[in-house]
Amino acid sequence: MATPIIPLAFFLLILSNPTQSLTDGFVYNGFNGTETNLTLDGASIIIKPNGALKLTNQSKNTIGHAFYSSPFPMLNKTNPSSPVAVSFSTSFVFAIVPSNPGGGGHGFAFTVSPSKQFPGAEPGHFLGIFNSFNNGNRSNHVFAVEFDTVNGFGERADSNGNHIGININNMSSIASKPASYYEKTNVEEEVDMKSGKPIQAWIEYDGVAKMVHVTISPLSIPKPSPPILSHPIDLSTVLQDSMYVGFSASTEELSSFHYILGWSFRTNVKPYPLNISRLPSPPREVTDSPFKLKTGAIIGVVLSVITLFFLTVLLSVILYRKRMHGENLEYWELDCPHRVRYKDLYAATRGFKESEIIGVGGFGVVYKGLLPSTGEAVAVKKISHNSVQGIREFAAEIESLGRLRHKNLVRLQGWCKRKQDLLLVYDYIPNGSLDSLLFNPKNNFVLRWDQRLNILKGIASGLLYLHEEWEQVVIHRDIKSSNVLLDAEMNARLGDFGLARLYDHGDNPRTTHVVGTLGYIAPELASTGKPSAMSDAYAYGVLLLEVACGRGPLDPNSPTGHLLLLDWVIECHREGRILDVVDPKLMSSYVEEEMALVLSLGLLCTQFRPEVRPTMRQVIWYLNGDDKLPVNSMSFGDSSRVDERDSIYLDMISRDGIKKPHRSSPFGEIPSRSNFRTRPYHSSSLGPVSYRSDVLTRLYTSSSSSSGAISVSSLEGGR
Structure with missing residues (x-):
């Protein structure tokens, strides 16, 4: 009871x-x-x-x-x-x-x-x-x-x-x-x-x-x-x-x-349930009578006339200062993340002093700053004010990155526009960019293999979010080591969304100008002009090879005689000495089957035909060991296909309008076309991989095909 x-x-x-x-x-x-x-x-x-x-x-x-x-x-x-x-x-x-x-x-x-x-x-x-x-x-x-x-x-x-x-x-x-x-x-x-x-x-x-x-x-x-x-x-x-x-x-x-x-x-x-008996009654509002309003207006006019001269001078000064420091709203600013005051960013970067510069990009400079209100360290990207393309990049980053939330993407804290000064405010990532740690480390620092593998997994996770898990498809279009930043725990964050393109799931990407960084641009972009998840996968494949080999995708002074890193890896793959390409700074301190997996996955992601490349979801399966990499051999087409790819790169180098090259220093430039040479291949396909037998045994699993050749349909159809 x-x-x-x-x-x-x-x-x-x-x-x-x-x-x-x-x-x-x-x-x-x-x-x-x-x-x-x-x-x-x-x-x-x-x-x-x-x-x-x-x-x-x-x-x-x-x-x-x-x-x-x-x-x-x-x-x-x-x-x-x-x-x-x-x-x-x-x-x-x-x-x-x-x-x-x-x-x-x-x-x-x-x-x-x-x-x-x-x-x-x-x-x-x-x-x-x-x-x-x-x-x-x-x-x-x-x-x-x-x-x-x-x-x-x-x-x-x-x-x-x-x-x-x-x-x-x-x-x-x-x-x-x-x-x-x-x-x-x-x-x-x-x-x-x-x-x-x-x-x-x-x-x-x-x-x-x-x-x-x-x-x-x-x-x-x-x-x-x-x-x-x-x-x-x-x-x-x-x-x-x-x-x-x-x-x-x-x-x-x-x-x-x-x-x-x-x-x-x-x-x-x-x-x-509401307790109706305890609710208040609608108040009886008393509105101003017409007589009171009229009297108040007359008094206001009289007082305004008396002080008109002084107010005119004061307002003129205020309006002048507002025009000098005003920030006019444009259409794309209304849906964007938190706006930061220009004077706070000016103070944070000590007046945008040259000593605070931590990076230089194609469209602007990146400064380190300390926000005066919180003391928090931030990175401030200042877009070149005379660059129309830079303004478009600024709007694109606000539209896309401002609404993205993922642990492997750089977080946009806010933004500011003052006259022609365009600024983006990010979390400060203390360990800088991946390319600086790979190619220009301080105090002989060397990224360990486990750190490199974790970085590659993090970027793959971020790209999976962009391609499949967000409300729209985001194609980054500029995946490269200089756009990968590392936090205090050496976790990777992908940044620089200035070239990103968005479209709805199920829609086809639109044709655009070919943009990106030489060495990372998928071959099909030169003919179709349509960026896709597969063109991002190609750039990610180049990043895989870059991290494993410890050299950039383009090197006209390479001691191997190969301009393209990809050409060198393909040649070593064909000759059965794939581990010869491993970054010598690692000094054999790596797991061979993991290294072989990363190199093979890099070759798979950079296949000439986009439909043969894996999705980012498949890439994560392979890297985590949830699925086996397709076995034994990869077709890189006949010599005409390879020559066509090399011709595409040479054509891109000779054009105007291609975005900044990969750089080993902030101010690197693309060498002239005459300094490049290519190495065409004359076999119809690469031979089977000939890693050490014990590595192969652990890395690959037997295929349903007796020949063990790679299956294009298995890649096109998903898992």
């Missing part, structure tokens, strides 16, 4: 406590004492001692936000490859009071967003959530249910302004209905939302059925059934792992007071 007392006591506690925050949700019966749990901005305030949350006031074209301070996990990742949006529900009581009788605007929305901030958001029909630039962008990841008292975004003039709408990343509702409820089955009773009377709303998302249900009714009526608006939608592709919930409201030329009187939210189950 005592068992039911516990849930009953818990229920009574919820009803008696006006503010109750729990791990999976919360309930607010009024908002007194909730300041630490809510984030308010714009016109939003909590009215004392009433306890009502006011989102907007009588001002025109204003915005107000009120969000719960902590995010909620909104994706079930039981299956990491296919996360599913969790169920959630909310109930709240609201009131809309027009500031002038007979009119009001614009409305408010219950909003689920990845951020509590909405920089650049506009009032009016955008409801303080979007603007004319980002409205409709899939990268917004916003779910909203709007409660509008005038015609919604894009609606006809004769449509019902008093309506409810479901919105995904856009103010054009995917479903809407006039504000009403079912008093009896199939009999709709209209609800005038701008009547000033309290109205209760219920919003429920069923993650199993993938349905959104919206119900409203006057506060005196229990929750009606069925919902007034139901719409099928899968929020798994809209919501992110961590999301904030709250309200956004706005006004326009006509204004209204938008109040929230009580609010409950919960994930996976129904919301906690």
Whole structure:
């Protein structure tokens, strides 16, 4: 008989406590004492001692936000490859009071967003959530249910302004209905939302059925059934792992007071019930009379005339300084990550002193800096201000890297644009670039083999994220050792996304100019101009060989007589002495089967035909030993194919417009074409690999084919 007392006591506690925050949700019966749990901005305030949350006031074209301070996990990742949006529900009581009788605007929305901030958001029909630039962008990841008292975004003039709408990343509702409820089955009773009377709303998302249900009714009526608006939608592709919930409201030329009187939210189950008897009433706002407004305006004009001369001088000075130091927003700046003040970066880099330079690229200089506010070390990339291509690179890095999050990618902290100075702020990576440690180490430092293998695995993991695991396909287009940075634990981070290209999964890449770094550019780019995951795989294959051999991909002074590192590795592979190419600085301190695997994988990734190269997922399988490398031999085509590849490189060298070469020093240049020579091959294919027999036995597994030859179809078809 005592068992039911516990849930009953818990229920009574919820009803008696006006503010109750729990791990999976919360309930607010009024908002007194909730300041630490809510984030308010714009016109939003909590009215004392009433306890009502006011989102907007009588001002025109204003915005107000009120969000719960902590995010909620909104994706079930039981299956990491296919996360599913969790169920959630909310109930709240609201009131809309027009500031002038007979009119009001614009409305408010219950909003689920990845951020509590909405920089650049506009009032009016955008409801303080979007603007004319980002409205409709899939990268917004916003779910909203709007409660509008005038015609919604894009609606006809004769449509019902008093309506409810479901919105995904856009103010054009995917479903809407006039504000009403079912008093009896199939009999709709209209609800005038701008009547000033309290109205209760219920919003429920069923993650199993993938349905959104919206119900409203006057506060005196229990929750009606069925919902007034139901719409099928899968929020798994809209919501992110961590999301904030709250309200956004706005006004326009006509204004209204938008109040929230009580609010409950919960994930996976129904919301906690609101204690209706404890909710505050809509406040009785006193608006300024026309006489008071007129008198105030006259006084203001008189005072302005008296001080006009002094204000003119002061404003002239301020405007001049703003023009000198102004940062005008452009279209691509609105959706970008955190903006940093120029004066902070100027102080951090000691005025961009030459002594703070830690790297030089094709389009700018990289400085080390210490942020004055936190003392944190950062890397500041300053794009050449007179480079149009540099501006495009700047915008590309902000668009792509600013939203990427992976442990093997360089994290973009923020950005700044002052006049023609374009700057990106990254985490400072203390051990610098991989090429400097391979080719110009200090104090005779040598990267151990286990460190090199871990670096290669890290870059493969980052590329897998870019190619397959992010919301869009990202083709890096400039994978090379100088763009691989090493942190304090020698973990690899891939950076420099200035040449990156993005497209949706399932789409075909567009033709572009051939860009990249000589020695890493896949042969097919010269003929197709279409970068792909396979062209990134080619560059990664060159990186594999570079790390294993300890020399760059292009070396006109190579003692072996080979301009291309790839040519030398192929020749040694063909002659059965593949381990002769190993970096002599390792002094045999490596695992032979691992070294043979990396070299063979490098040759596989640099196959002439892109369809034969492995995906990054396959590369990780091979490196982790989860799958065996295809066995015994690799076809590199006949001599005409090899000559064609060499001709492609020579043609690229002679062109203008190819991006900066691989460099052993920050200021390296490409030698002239006359200094290069190539070594064509005259056999139709390379012979079988002849590593030491004990290494081969451990590295390769027997094939279903009796000949043991490499299978092109197995590479093209995946695992």
